[in-house]
Amino acid sequence: MILQNINLLPDSYIEKKIPFSGMQVLQLNIGLFLILSLLILGQYWSLYKLQKKSVVLTISEQNAKSQLEQFISSHKKPEIDNTIQEKISTIKSTLEQNKQLNTQMSHLLSDQQQGFSVYLEALAAQHVEGIWLSAIDIADDGKRLILHGSTIEPSRVPEYLENLKQEIIFQGRVFDDISFDRDTQDTKLVNFVLTIGKSDTKVAEK
Numbered sequence: 001m002i003l004q005n006i007n008l009l010p011d012s013y014i015e016k017k018i019p020f021s022g023m024q025v026l027q028l029n030i031g032l033f034l035i036l037s038l039l040i041l042g043q044y045w046s047l048y049k050l051q052k053k054s055v056v057l058t059i060s061e062q063n064a065k066s067q068l069e070q071f072i073s074s075h076k077k078p079e080i081d082n083t084i085q086e087k088i089s090t091i092k093s094t095l096e097q098n099k100q101l102n103t104q105m106s107h108l109l110s111d112q113q114q115g116f117s118v119y120l121e122a123l124a125a126q127h128v129e130g131i132w133l134s135a136i137d138i139a140d141d142g143k144r145l146i147l148h149g150s151t152i153e154p155s156r157v158p159e160y161l162e163n164l165k166q167e168i169i170f171q172g173r174v175f176d177d178i179s180f181d182r183d184t185q186d187t188k189l190v191n192f193v194l195t196i197g198k199s200d201t202k203v204a205e206k
Helices: 021-075 082-111 117-125 154-165 203-206
Strands: 131-139 145-153 173-182 190-198
Touching: 117 131, 117 173, 131 154, 145 154, 154 173, 154 190
Parallel strands: none
Antiparallel strands: 131 145, 145 190, 173 190
């Protein structure tokens, strides 16, 4: 004999089995929420640490740039003073002129030990800054003296002449001619030629 149960109740009255209860679903949702919250907090924490590192790196970079700028500024190449070359050129020219003058003086002293030395001593005793002699011509047994010189300050030549007149050997002598000419090699130099003639008899009589 075969038995068969037939349910004639509508579907709304039939008991359905739910795999999870409401409490379990709630607990599951809470657990997922906590997990997501932890993940989000972890991401925010990682982002915070990265931002902190970025700030530290930025400050370090700025400090490095500042130190580099200070190092560069403290190790700049010294600026070349263009006037130094001009001064060196003038000094070299002066030394060369003095060398020539010393050579000529030596020759004059060796040839004429008597008579001419007093002129050389008088010329050597009088010195004006910025004026130097390059050659000395003594003619007519000392009656005529021609001085060749150079200067970077032509306005001081009259001062030089006045100083020479203070020397006993030149007192009463006539400073009768002087000429100036711009140096062709060094335009800052002015060459001059001074002619000292024989004694002025009128001055001598006084």
